[in-house]
Amino acid sequence: MTAADSMAGAEALRTGAAARMVARDVLSVTGPDAASYLQGQCSQDLDGLAVGGSAEALLLSPQGKIDALVRVTRAGEESFVLDTDPGCGEAARVRLERFRLRTRVTVDALVWACLSLRGPGASTLSVEAGPELVVPVAWSGWSGVDLLGPPPAGDPDLSSWLPVGAVRCDEEPWEAARIEAGVPIGGREVTASTIAAEVGLVDRTVSFTKGCFTGQELVARLDARGSKVARRLCGVVVHGDLRPPVGAAVWTVDGAHEVGVLTSVAWSSRLGAVVALATLHRRVDPPEMVVVRWDGSVSAAEARPLPLTTT
Secondary structure (H helix, E strand, O other), X not given: OOHHHHHHHHXXXXXXXXXXXXXXXXXXXXXXXXXXXXXXXXXXXXXXXXXXXXXXXXXXXXXXXXXXXXXXXXXXXXXXXXXXXXXXXXXHHXXXXXXXXXXOOEEEXXXXXXEEEEOOOHHHOOOOOOOOEEEEEEEOOEEEEEEEEOOOOOOOOOHHHOOOOOEEOOHHHHHHHHHHHOOOOEOOOEOOOOOHHHHOXXXXXXXXXXXXXXXXXXXXXXXXXXXXXXXXXXXXXXXXXXXXXXXXXXXXXXXXXXXXXXXXXXXXXXXXXXXXXXEEEOOOXXXXXXXXXXXXXXXXXXXXXXXXXXX
């Protein structure tokens, strides 16, 4: 992309509809027992999910840690499509296979593509025939739709799926907008040691009225205690001209305690600064000044509540 194209994509994220091909790992879950099996394994209530409907859910370990953050779409009465962040599909597949004994369910990986549309005008665009699924996304500051399906032959950049009015967006403003909205992704903010309450996923992904599901005990216990956890996902706005990398350490401003590491980093033209996500110890109570350290470099920064922007 040219510099002008990059600026147009960033502007579309703020005021129109921006488009970007993104990697997603996709699974099919099919069979006579698919609905009941997923209902017992996922944290979300899927019983009322109509064909074509989607819901975010967690696959938890028996100890309540996150094995995978997934989006479940009902494709038919006995078929579901689960999509998740790149690199997380195998963990989701293994987790679903683990408790599948004597259940009439088949779990398969799908080779699908995804074209994501984000911005205030993204959900109003007309999507022509092509993608198998058109799935709404409703995060504060990160709303739109995802188009998913088998990649069209001879169309590596999914041009045939691109709605009229959508503008291609390059990686940096796209990543900055996700960070500003506080959207966690698997493999970065969400790992096998993450608890849902730490990264703000409970309200989006957990039903406390559906009945039992694997890993429910820890989630329910924390919710009953007001979701008081030792660490919380926060935004970090870095001051100065240096750009810390993913993995840079966040310290209290007095230098006494390391309180977390940066898990996503990008330049935000909206804020005129480098922005990042980090799951920080409760010693830090945003908004609060912190220090970021990496490879002998140091930058002042501010830990802030999420989302970083509200418009």
